[in-house]
Amino acid sequence: MEKELIRLENCTMAFDDEVVLDNISLSIRDKEFLTLLGPSGCGKTTTLRIIGGFTKPVSGGVFFDGVRINDMPPHKRNVNTVFQKYALFTHLNVFENVAFGLRLQKPKLSKAEIARLVDEMLEVVSLRGFNNRDASSLSGGQQQRVAIARALVLKPRVLLLDEPLGALDLRLRKDMQNELKRIQQQTEITFVYVTHDQEEALAMSDTVVVMDGGIIQQIGSPEDVYNEPKNAFVADFIGESNIVDGIMRSDGEVEIFGRRMKCLDGGFGKDEPADVVIRPEDIDIVPLGSDAAMLTGQVTNVTFKGVHYDIIVDFKGFKWLIQTTDLSPVGGKIGIKLDPDSIHIMKKSRYSGMFGDYSSYSAEYDDISDASLGEDDVEDDE
Ligand SMILES: Nc1ncnc2c1ncn2[C@@H]1O[C@H](COP(=O)(O)OP(=O)(O)OP(=O)(O)O)[C@@H](O)[C@H]1O
Numbered sequence: 001m002e003k004e005l006i007r008l009e010n011c012t013m014a015f016d017d018e019v020v021l022d023n024i025s026l027s028i029r030d031k032e033f034l035t036l037l038g039p040s041g042c043g044k045t046t047t048l049r050i051i052g053g054f055t056k057p058v059s060g061g062v063f064f065d066g067v068r069i070n071d072m073p074p075h076k077r078n079v080n081t082v083f084q085k086y087a088l089f090t091h092l093n094v095f096e097n098v099a100f101g102l103r104l105q106k107p108k109l110s111k112a113e114i115a116r117l118v119d120e121m122l123e124v125v126s127l128r129g130f131n132n133r134d135a136s137s138l139s140g141g142q143q144q145r146v147a148i149a150r151a152l153v154l155k156p157r158v159l160l161l162d163e164p165l166g167a168l169d170l171r172l173r174k175d176m177q178n179e180l181k182r183i184q185q186q187t188e189i190t191f192v193y194v195t196h197d198q199e200e201a202l203a204m205s206d207t208v209v210v211m212d213g214g215i216i217q218q219i220g221s222p223e224d225v226y227n228e229p230k231n232a233f234v235a236d237f238i239g240e241s242n243i244v245d246g247i248m249r250s251d252g253e254v255e256i257f258g259r260r261m262k263c264l265d266g267g268f269g270k271d272e273p274a275d276v277v278i279r280p281e282d283i284d285i286v287p288l289g290s291d292a293a294m295l296t297g298q299v300t301n302v303t304f305k306g307v308h309y310d311i312i313v314d315f316k317g318f319k320w321l322i323q324t325t326d327l328s329p330v331g332g333k334i335g336i337k338l339d340p341d342s343i344h345i346m347k348k349s350r351y352s353g354m355f356g357d358y359s360s361y362s363a364e365y366d367d368i369s370d371a372s373l374g375e376d377d378v379e380d381d382e
């Protein structure tokens, strides 16, 4: 594992007494692709600006290679930034846009050296042969790649990217995600990337930092934050999840809806209340009345999604989302089975009870449904 390159230590940021970053600590390793992920206003850009030196935290330390750099101005930091708006020089061609920073370097680089470095970088971003094109004549994706080449050609240790794909359409976004990941691996430059798009974060990153309300909620690999979310906020923000109240009866045994089920989690107090997350793709539908059926519910809504169906199932008034390739008709009752590894237990948090219920998903169906099919008719198989 590479060594630490950047460290934020207990950084707090406030504007007019309003705290927007609350005592955050973060370690960024050399050569890693780290993503700050969270909803609008959670403090992603502010965190990036602190790393870039555009904003000074009101308290806490910023370290680069172990050296405190709180007072170092942006241009002295070995860091470059790519913004959401490409901010290219539209009156210059592609070559001159990329060469711009190189021409300012001291000692002065030779013409031939500048040409070599620019060509090399245009190759990296797959824009070979675009040298003489006007920046204004390029597509959005091409412009963004010029902006990235312009930042990378200066060989910073760190590239900060603030929602760089935000302005692109979905298809181009996906292509550019792969492209950026490849560029990062090829150049071995540390990327600190900001997005509010959880799929993008999972697809590109070595490390994902999930933020909400100026607080880091979880730091981990994409697999970690998806499979082992720390709290209901993370579980809800990353992917779809059903979140229900549970009681940890003992290590490896949780009770939900009055039923005890095996799980893989432990370390809770005896009978400690917990939040239980069950991903929609981890739920098995089994024949009604079979021994395998752990809960019985009623299908209230079905949506065809191409690869699978999203079905909403009512368990005692609590509505779950299940993703399945088998069609289960609306109004029918189904049994479900939960394997121990499809049940994930989280500590109660201030987010408990706020997320993970799919009632609104099927509100329209409920309005027209027969009152006799209310929740009292749906029971589990105890
Ligand atoms: N210069 C400023 N003056 C006052 N408040 C600010 C300033 N900069 C940021 N804020 C506030 O700090 C909070 C965090 O802002 P920030 O830009 O870091 O959010 P973000 O996570 O990047 O959001 P988005 O996804 O919308 O870009 C917001 O409530 C914002 O209004």
Ligand SMILES: [Mg+2]
Pocket (backbone or CB within 6 Å): 044, 045, 046
């Ligand atoms: Mg922002």
